[in-house]
Amino acid sequence: MREAYQSKLEELADELADMCGVVGTAMRKATQALLEANLALAQEVISEATRVDELRDRAEKDAFALLALQAPVATDLRVVVSSIHVTGDLKRMGDLALHVARAARRRHPASVLPEEVKPYFAEMGRVACALAEKAAEVIRTRDVARAKELDSDDDAMDDLHRHMFTMLMGPKWTHGVSAAVDATLLARFYERYGDHAVAVARRTIYVVTGHMPTPLEV
Amino acid sequence: MREAYQSKLEELADELADMCGVVGTAMRKATQALLEANLALAQEVISEATRVDELRDRAEKDAFALLALQAPVATDLRVVVSSIHVTGDLKRMGDLALHVARAARRRHPASVLPEEVKPYFAEMGRVACALAEKAAEVIRTRDVARAKELDSDDDAMDDLHRHMFTMLMGPKWTHGVSAAVDATLLARFYERYGDHAVAVARRTIYVVTGHMPTPLEV
Structure with a gap:
């Protein structure tokens, strides 16, 4: 009984x-579809999106x-409660990959970007x-040090995000409103x-330590 | 014991x-701050945002x-599990109101829009x-008919959202890239x-019926 549990x-x-692996693959394919204006790949991401829902429902x-x-x-309860939060984050990551794929499809054969x-x-x-990928590893290993890394890994994403706005709003943007x-x-x-992946890692830190790291600034 | 439970x-x-009431008030004030370029009101929303975190932590x-x-x-377990999901949605609604207030503050004294x-x-x-407001009522009353209304109420938001894009991307937009x-x-x-408010209502439907309505298309 205990063993089964x-x-x-x-x-x-x-x-x-x-x-986590499925939504990682979805984002990889969606990004490739976006960059190459690859309709078949965008379609693949869109049709595989139900897989995320199935996994979420099962979890x-x-x-x-x-x-x-x-x-x-105790810890076991934290594992289960955290998993409930994490399913929400992972589902959202799947939705966001889907949004990228849909954007690629919507503008095909033109390139969105x-x-x-x-x-x-x-x-x-x-x-x-x-x-x-690192979030998946953290879920499997419960490695708090690795989990903490995601926070700083995500800084690179925030920098890129900020830089995009500087480009879009700067005088050198010549592609008009629609592309912006x-x-x-x-x-x-x-x-x-990226924020949702960080949230997944933070829940793992909570499982192990019993304390949530300071809230994510979004 | 049973009564205390x-x-x-x-x-x-x-x-x-x-x-739900707190994030509703936050969005009302943030919208007013946005429309009137009201810095004091934007600041108020920003400084009150910790209240949402406190309520989330407590719940x-x-x-x-x-x-x-x-x-x-059984039903009691569904109530508790759903409440875990719902805290996530409500926290996010608070974050979004905060984003609106920050946008109003960032462009002050100019109007963002x-x-x-x-x-x-x-x-x-x-x-x-x-x-x-309706989501708060649904949480308190567990009224499934009212909960179902949120889905169609939210259609108005989706229409407005779509219309905004038509305006932004249309030939009549003369306000440039930055405003867009x-x-x-x-x-x-x-x-x-709006989507998160609908998700809150859907969780209430699940509490009462034991079945989640078909997934939200986002």
């Missing part, structure tokens, strides 16, 4: 780490069953996927994706 | 409804204590506050605020 807890962590059901049947306490900003979005995509609106929203999607 | 559950619902602690000490099952789009933002603000970028993000904040 522990393996259920581990299964829940695995589900969350898998979900939520499993968390609920653990609470109902095992009445966990002017050539000169593409390197910044390539870098935001790279940072986003690295954050998702697209780029504004896309930059926001990446920045939010 | 029931009153703890009711207290948790009250806390969430109060939090999360109370939910955790209920799980640890009472091991609720051109005169011609102000009526749309006034209306988005009105819809946002009405959604928060501000308006894009602000419109997004209101639209997301």
Whole structure:
């Protein structure tokens, strides 16, 4: 009984780490679709989005069953409660990857982004996927030191985000309002994706230490 | 003991409804600050934002204590698990009101928005506050019919949001890129605020019926 319970807890962590992998892959493909105006790849992300919902539903059901049947306490209870929060963050990361893919599809065969900003979005995509990958590792290992790294890793995303606005609002922007609106929203999607990955790591810190790190400034 | 437990559950619902009231007031003031370029009011929203965090922390602690000490099952367990999700949505609504207030402060004494789009933002603000108010009522009463209304109430927000993009990207927009970028993000904040209010209502439907309504398209 006790053994089954522990393996259920581990299964829940695995589900969350898998979900993290899925939303990481989605963002990687969505970014490539965006940069290459690749319609087939955008479609792939859009049609695979239901997978995130399935994983979320399963993790939520499993968390609920653990609470109902095992009445966990102490660290185990923190694991389950945190997993409920984390499913929300991961679902949102999936939605944001989906938004990127939809933007790529909406403007096809045109490119959403002017050539000169593409390197910044390539870098935001790279940072986003690295954050998702590290968050998955943190969920599996509960490594607090690694979890804390996400906070500073995400600073790179915030810098890129700020730099995008400087470019958009500066005198050298020659691509008009419509391209600026697209780029504004896309930059926001990446920045939010990063924030949610950080939130996932913070929940892991709470599981291990019993204390939430200071609130995320968003 | 049983009585104390029931009153703890009711207290948790009250806390969430109060939090809903606080983020509703924040959005009302932030919208007024935005429309009137009112710095004092923007500052007020910014300095009161910690109140949302306090309420969130308290609700999360109370939910955790209920799980640890009472091991609720069936509907009661759904109430507590849903409250964990709902605190996340309400916290985010508070953040979004804060973003609106910060935008008003950042451009002060200039107005963030051109005169011609102000009526749309006034209306988005009105819809946002009405959604928060109805969500608070739904948390208190668990009225499924009222909860379902939020979905269609939010359609008005989505229409306003879409209309804003048509205006921004249309040939009649004469306010340049910078104003368009501000308006894009602000419109997004209101639209997301509405989505979170709908998510709160959906969690209440789940509490009562045991089934989540079909996922929110965001």
